[in-house]
Amino acid sequence: MTDSLNASVVPPPLPALLTSAAEVDAWLASCGFFHMELTLDRIRHCLTALGLDVSHAPTVQVVGTNGKGSTACFLAHIAAAQGLQVGLFTSPHLLHPRERMVLVDDFGLEPIPAESWVDAANAVLQTPTGPSLTYFERTLAMALWWFREEEVDLIVLEAGLGGGGDATTAAPREMLLVAPIGLDHADVIGPSLSAIAADKARAVPKNGLVLAVPQDPRAIFRLERVAAARKAQLFEVRMPRGFDPDFGFYPLPDPLAGEGPAPLTLGLPGPHQTINARLAMAAWLVLASRHDWPLDAAASREGLTRTWLPGRLQHAPAVPGRYPAMLLDAAHNAPALAILEQALARPTRGFRRPEHLVFTCLKDKDLSAMTPLLARIVPGRCIVPELPGSSRSLPAAEVVARLRPAFGDRIQAGGSLADVLAGMASPGAPISTAPVLCCGSLYLLAEFFKLAPHLLGPWQADP
Template sequence: MALHPKGFDLSLGRITRLLERLGNPHEKLPPVIHIAGTNGKGSTSAFCRAILEAQGLKVHVHTSPHLVNWHERFRIGAEGGGKLVGDEVLADAVRRVAEANQGETITVFEILTAVMFVLFSEHPADAAVIEVGLGGRFDATNVIAHPAVSVIMSISLDHQAYLGDRVELIAAEKAGIIKPGSPVVIGAQSQEAAREVLVETAERHRCPHSVYGQDFLALEENGRLAYQDEDELLDLPLPKLAGRHQQANAAAAIRALKAAGFPLSENAIAEGLVNVSWPGRLERLTHGRLVESAMDGVEFWIDGGHNPGAGQVIAEAMANLNDRQSRPLFLITGMINTKDPVGYFEAFAGMARHVFTVPVPDSEAGLDPEFLADTADEAGLTAEAAEDVETAIAAICRNWNGLERPPRILIGGSLYLLGDVLRVNGTPPV
């Protein structure tokens, strides 16, 4: 972080040059499941990993950003389930990549992407699930020439300064991971303009493609998940991950693995859905220092979603929780300055009792909490700034009237904020 630019500089020239010096490790990978999208790509990666591991396969997984530790970005496939890369192995790979770069200008993400390719090429596995960092067309992961399948999840407005200010422009950037002749799976799209761009690109490249809602889908029926495509109808358990949107994400993962040619049993799919883990995404915190600092009965949830599309699905998930067990909802929110806070907060209008806005620790791009509180007011919520998450939790508990059920607290708006929350709480991802 001290040596290389922290921002985005989307290009394939630097990463291609670096990989050539390293012997092109990206050409020595197991079958790659390459996943892009504004929302849902991380969850879909988690479903792919869980299902393949339930099938008895070894799976490498690359995700970004990390929440607490850099190691989270690199899960190395192993018998019985992948493990986060160890200190010595990671340090050695970073050292070799840095030496190969020869001090040339390059971004942190490009260095880490090269590290990922080195690690994944040197450890045998049956599959590699690789999540795009930003966009698709010029993302450093997009040097993969022949993916087993390209998956593009839900697209909405985000990172407009880099990807464009219209959803069809963002879709065109995400569609850059589509490669001639390789299978394509298009996840659930809330905007028709995005879906049309993705389908047109797949057709232009003569790719066999499957579209959610047209070629495959998933529906909740009698407390179960019914998955259907042109081949079969599966009766499955509901996904472990909270939120109705996870049903569509699970369906995209199933369809992607089938399109990539992996043999899957119905038992493995079912086992994957109930054992999947994806920290920081509609995750309920049940223990830890922050949880124990609150009064008895408070329910804690965290989610790193930070754009209007994410706000909508998170708010829907909170509403569904209230259908089963009504509690007043409080938000503790921090964001960085590339996001649309008003669009995010609008999803919670009429639902959240109050918002506490907090700084994003160790981020130069964090929005001022006073400004963020003003944007929550603009979206129709009542809000106030707080010094940090712990102060906000204390304020909620101190002012509780005791006449209602203990509150539900949702901490979110930034994965960087969640990383600090998990660190302070003592529950980092493993």
């Protein structure tokens, strides 16, 4: 009997250690890139086993429907310009999952190196729940482990999907930033704006601080109710008077700017980025005050101008025979397309308004709400390529059929993105100096970056 009992409590053997970055990539892929289970039990057990259930650096979580990635990057670059080393976690990646975890400091931005990638994966794999984590949970745990090893001063986490069930909510956080909330992923987190806002409000940290941009009253109501129940402070961050939404100029808050600050051009183009920058700047003011960090006006302005993310109104020069001049944007839902339409109504920074469109989207998107926006954004053709290897993507023929009432004979299905763009850049194609807009899905942008990985800039992970 004793031997039997002892045998029953012997822990299972630990998984074999991973020995290369390629093995880590395969380990991540083995659990399914799109597999989701919106519960915090597994990731909490993993973080506890790694000693990451307690804070090793001030941590800020960013939730929202659109703009959360930009907000997270603005905050990371503001802090880095002040001399801090920042661990930044974003998703999804475009070419390699190492893009999800980067260090940002005054010298720039660097994805996790291959050696640390292997060490972080093995640390997570050896925890009791490590083998059962989802793709997103694995990469988050790896990022937090690496940030602790690097002894970063600040951690900024962009939520993946929702709020209450998102794995980033399992991390100890002192501040929550709420970017604009709109209708998206309704089949997963809620069928209405109120339901979606309620889910994101579940990320409010107990006794923490919440900064939110102006929201729909239904969203603010949900945030206020949860913040009160959890004894968290909630503040709405409003735009200062006099900012120019057409050109993306952002006057710094008075505590930093002194008398009469000159407007600056943000590193991320588009009038909507002023809202994201304002939220990040407000967060920095609070963090700096709490932790006795610098509040240098010139450094903050430098951080705002340095901030850059691939696929945010990004211009790609033409490469004859491969692709025409492109305008790449991550807009992938109706609220984001409405923002894109406003940004393109008065294009700046030396590029023209796009004439043609390359578009596709995932099955969970509200294509009926996106259709009139797409038809207004471009006057020319719309070509819908196939997205390879994605069970979540709508077939090109279905997208064409659903968009045809708005586009008429201006729309057609294509093959791969590479073939579509090569045809548009061929010697016999109609000549146009206007760029081709590519939007609708980050996975569509990922296909483009396979053709031009150098356009990822500092986000490109080294081999």
